[in-house]
Amino acid sequence: MSDFSPGQRWISDGEAELGLGTVLNCDARSVTILFSASQETRTYNTRQAPLTRVMFGSGDRVLSADGWQMLVDDSKESGGLITYIGEDSEGNLRELPEAKLADTMQFDQARDRLLTGQVDRNDWFDLRFRTLHHYQRIEQHSALGFAGPRIDLIPHQLYIADEVAGRHAPRVLLADEVGLGKTIEAGLILHRLLLTGRIERALILVPDSLTHQWLVELLRRFSLNVSLLDEHQSQAHGSANPFESAQLVLASQGWLFANIHRQDQALASRFDLLIVDEAHHLDWSSEGSGPGYQCVEQLAAEIPGLLLLTATPEQMGVESHFARLRLLDAERYHDIERFKDEERHYIAVASAIDALDELPNAVEARSRVEVVADDRDSQALLATLCNQEASSEQQDAARAQLRDALLDRHGTGRVMFRNSRRHVGGFPERRLHLEALEMPSAYRRVVRRLERDEDYLDELLIETGIDHPDVLIYPDATYRELSNDPLNTESWWHIDPRVNWLLEKLSDDSESGFANDKVLIIAHHRETAEGLAEGLRVLGGYHAPVFHEGLSLVERDRAAAAFADEEDGCQVLVCSEIGSEGRNFQFCRHLVMFDMPQHPDQLEQRIGRLDRIGQRHAIELHAPTFTGSPGERLLRWYHEGMDAFSAPHGIGSELFDAFGDALADALLDDEMLDEIIAETRQMFTAKLAERDAGRNRLLELNACRPTRAKQVSDAVRELDEDPALPKFVERALDVFGVDSQEIGNGLLHLQPSQHMLDGLPGLVKGEEGFSATYSRAQALARDDIQRLSWEHPLLREMMERILDGTMGNTALALLRHPAIPSGRLMAELVFRTHCPAPKSLHINRFLPPTAIRVLLDESGANLTSKISFTGLGKNLQKVNKSLARDLIKSRHDQLRDLLTQGEGEAERELPSIVEAAESRMRAQLDSELARLTALAEHNPAVRAEELEALKQERQALSDAIENTRLRLDSVRVVITVDPNA
Numbered sequence: 001m002s003d004f005s006p007g008q009r010w011i012s013d014g015e016a017e018l019g020l021g022t023v024l025n026c027d028a029r030s031v032t033i034l035f036s037a038s039q040e041t042r043t044y045n046t047r048q049a050p051l052t053r054v055m056f057g058s059g060d061r062v063l064s065a066d067g068w069q070m071l072v073d074d075s076k077e078s079g080g081l082i083t084y085i086g087e088d089s090e091g092n093l094r095e096l097p098e099a100k101l102a103d104t105m106q107f108d109q110a111r112d113r114l115l116t117g118q119v120d121r122n123d124w125f126d127l128r129f130r131t132l133h134h135y136q137r138i139e140q141h142s143a144l145g146f147a148g149p150r151i152d153l154i155p156h157q158l159y160i161a162d163e164v165a166g167r168h169a170p171r172v173l174l175a176d177e178v179g180l181g182k183t184i185e186a187g188l189i190l191h192r193l194l195l196t197g198r199i200e201r202a203l204i205l206v207p208d209s210l211t212h213q214w215l216v217e218l219l220r221r222f223s224l225n226v227s228l229l230d231e232h233q234s235q236a237h238g239s240a241n242p243f244e245s246a247q248l249v250l251a252s253q254g255w256l257f258a259n260i261h262r263q264d265q266a267l268a269s270r271f272d273l274l275i276v277d278e279a280h281h282l283d284w285s286s287e288g289s290g291p292g293y294q295c296v297e298q299l300a301a302e303i304p305g306l307l308l309l310t311a312t313p314e315q316m317g318v319e320s321h322f323a324r325l326r327l328l329d330a331e332r333y334h335d336i337e338r339f340k341d342e343e344r345h346y347i348a349v350a351s352a353i354d355a356l357d358e359l360p361n362a363v364e365a366r367s368r369v370e371v372v373a374d375d376r377d378s379q380a381l382l383a384t385l386c387n388q389e390a391s392s393e394q395q396d397a398a399r400a401q402l403r404d405a406l407l408d409r410h411g412t413g414r415v416m417f418r419n420s421r422r423h424v425g426g427f428p429e430r431r432l433h434l435e436a437l438e439m440p441s442a443y444r445r446v447v448r449r450l451e452r453d454e455d456y457l458d459e460l461l462i463e464t465g466i467d468h469p470d471v472l473i474y475p476d477a478t479y480r481e482l483s484n485d486p487l488n489t490e491s492w493w494h495i496d497p498r499v500n501w502l503l504e505k506l507s508d509d510s511e512s513g514f515a516n517d518k519v520l521i522i523a524h525h526r527e528t529a530e531g532l533a534e535g536l537r538v539l540g541g542y543h544a545p546v547f548h549e550g551l552s553l554v555e556r557d558r559a560a561a562a563f564a565d566e567e568d569g570c571q572v573l574v575c576s577e578i579g580s581e582g583r584n585f586q587f588c589r590h591l592v593m594f595d596m597p598q599h600p601d602q603l604e605q606r607i608g609r610l611d612r613i614g615q616r617h618a619i620e621l622h623a624p625t626f627t628g629s630p631g632e633r634l635l636r637w638y639h640e641g642m643d644a645f646s647a648p649h650g651i652g653s654e655l656f657d658a659f660g661d662a663l664a665d666a667l668l669d670d671e672m673l674d675e676i677i678a679e680t681r682q683m684f685t686a687k688l689a690e691r692d693a694g695r696n697r698l699l700e701l702n703a704c705r706p707t708r709a710k711q712v713s714d715a716v717r718e719l720d721e722d723p724a725l726p727k728f729v730e731r732a733l734d735v736f737g738v739d740s741q742e743i744g745n746g747l748l749h750l751q752p753s754q755h756m757l758d759g760l761p762g763l764v765k766g767e768e769g770f771s772a773t774y775s776r777a778q779a780l781a782r783d784d785i786q787r788l789s790w791e792h793p794l795l796r797e798m799m800e801r802i803l804d805g806t807m808g809n810t811a812l813a814l815l816r817h818p819a820i821p822s823g824r825l826m827a828e829l830v831f832r833t834h835c836p837a838p839k840s841l842h843i844n845r846f847l848p849p850t851a852i853r854v855l856l857d858e859s860g861a862n863l864t865s866k867i868s869f870t871g872l873g874k875n876l877q878k879v880n881k882s883l884a885r886d887l888i889k890s891r892h893d894q895l896r897d898l899l900t901q902g903e904g905e906a907e908r909e910l911p912s913i914v915e916a917a918e919s920r921m922r923a924q925l926d927s928e929l930a931r932l933t934a935l936a937e938h939n940p941a942v943r944a945e946e947l948e949a950l951k952q953e954r955q956a957l958s959d960a961i962e963n964t965r966l967r968l969d970s971v972r973v974v975i976t977v978d979p980n981a
């Protein structure tokens, strides 16, 4: 330890960011240092002070407190204080006492740190080099952003996520059938865009009832922390814009759509991506648009990326669906008639795609392809496919390419992704159980009178205030509104046989009973749900939580949680129609439809609560109805008219548009109903055939291209099984002071040690830590364990901290080797490429920080290719810090020369790295651009700005790559010692 004198300049080894310190005073025991730049004063024990004396030598550049720079040539010392002598930038010879050095001088670069004697542990240096290596590999990996999430690798989801996240400012409608994983797709897209730096901020708007579910899914599956914003939270920000308070903001649609002031604030906050769930509620009609549509329309005009999610895009009518497509691309979707015409044309495209499978054998199929394959490339592919002399591999390749080329022409398929169960496959069967009950007299009275007296309907509508046809379909609601009738004094659930039927089923422990199962009950009205729960409690002693739109979010989540709990949970949950939309109840297999919804899409939404990914049983659909009632007639229309209970078909809303009004009029008349059912069936069959032939078929084919989907899942699996990951984790945990212990079954328990470096996600000193696994299957099976991957927040934090900070950028180690005389010095220099570019370019996919290692001996001979990093590392021994410092000091000049020489050696390698990156980038972007340009000729959904953006991106990437510089990342000094000593 050097002696201290007031005025000397020192830096803190552990806290180099404090800047240059000045000795204020000292005595035999303690020394006090002032770090002016950070306005900190520290007192240390003189014998153990973690401080390094700052001394510059010839060739160093220093900064004076007055702002001028000096190239140091010499120095002199007097009374323990140094004065530097050298030239300023104008070439004048000047002197600079150390007290006049700028306080803000930073010593975080490897060179400065080394030459000022700050050395880190050898294992830190080792980890730093490996981090750089893995970071470079992972950043270029095609599965980046998809490997971390805790999800099953489901091909159609990965395909969509890969396709969408690869686009510039993606704007798409995710419209998979209910329960196929749109939230997961949106999460994957978001995760990849964030990890690649393509976006930084996202706003997620979901129905009130789904806020908590989204919050939990994003955290649990994607490790994304989103901030849930509501009015209460917003007010806490006072006059500041609450949307600025987080990177990822989740808000309820109900709140934002009703609040113009908050909408203005959301508009003013610069988001990169907007996600809107259950987008069919954004209603639009030629008479005007609803507040939700208006709000999203404004936001969509400002925010570059847009994901709309809905399972039932046409629920609010075709026009409304078209209006939502317009949110994605206003220019493209402005004329609905033209759009419909285009869609009709796609029948020919779908037929051509089917014909490809019949070629080359069925000659007539060729003409079906020729009708649409009107460009030269497609014609050439068709010729190969039909060429009898081509090999079967050549024909297969031509078929696959042509299929892709034809699919690419489907305009809507580029902006709307719709997977169906039929296409995806592997979903459980649905079984319908009809239960015909006798109508209670109170309900029958009303129905009979309606049947007899034509005028009574109007009277009833006025008296009850209920709309037509609700007044017919929901007899309990009508009964409630007729409470003045002296015959209607009892609660409806007392007289309604559905309640008794339900109670019997609940206690029935036979095969067909519910006694051993959970049951989800959905009723149209909130009041029905509430009354039913009360009835079950009063009449049967069942505690059935209720779930409806009138409850607060917390109450709803509590009800859902009480139902989901496997051990202590409730057997029954009673939901209202819209209260349960989007919810995950696939752990349950019995759905009781207490009444029928009015719209086929609502029916599909109901069944979708259970028929979701993760459902392991056949789905039992129970429908109690009253014989001869309007409700029963409605059910018949669903069942006989359109097979609505067996599988989703996506045609319901068209049928509703065509027959909904007539059906409402036929609810009291069997004859009329029979006719409507027959007509509906006819149209249903025709539409089904049309769907299979045209638009929907293309949509489905477009929504998952199996070859590409497999490539993506293979890439994810490659990262899952990366053998380097566990080794890296072990090293990194050791360096960061996290204890890891194998606890059996392939599980690790990670626990902070006393020396853990602070701020690691999920780990707090003194707390328990967490259990983790590398296995995807294990993590999916158990919610309580985390899954370690290259994308886990802990790994990303450790890697970022190493690469962005100084950790391990200097080291000194001893080498005992019989063949090398002792006292020799080697410098192992690691340079890293630095490519200044905006994050959103995601330059790392072509040129991530890349390490160039240079190993020089003291004579300057380049030993890099002779001694590998690992080979050298194996023979090194650590050394204590003060000895390391002394050794560095004694070899100062030599080291400085080696650093300069190493720079030259590394520079020689730079051009080939830059060239390789440029050609990688060109190969990818040129072909993307060529594909998009060709596509634009056939597919009107390719936005002009997409093409322009891609061109600009290519130029910006090229400029950035060209400007790549090298900088010294880290340096290790190796000194040989006598192996026998």
Ligand SMILES: Nc1ncnc2c1ncn2[C@@H]1O[C@H](COP(=O)(O)OP(=O)(O)OP(=O)(O)O)[C@@H](O)[C@H]1O
Pocket (backbone or CB within 6 Å): 150, 151, 152, 153, 154, 157, 176, 177, 178, 179, 180, 181, 182, 183, 184, 185, 310, 311, 581, 582, 583, 584, 608, 609, 612, 613, 614
């Ligand atoms: N890849 C996956 N791995 C694991 N679970 C999944 C996966 N995909 C979907 N799930 C689960 O399946 C259920 C349905 O998924 P999700 O909520 O994303 O469907 P959705 O299409 O948005 O449904 P809805 O149309 O009802 O809104 C959820 O519980 C989700 O967690």
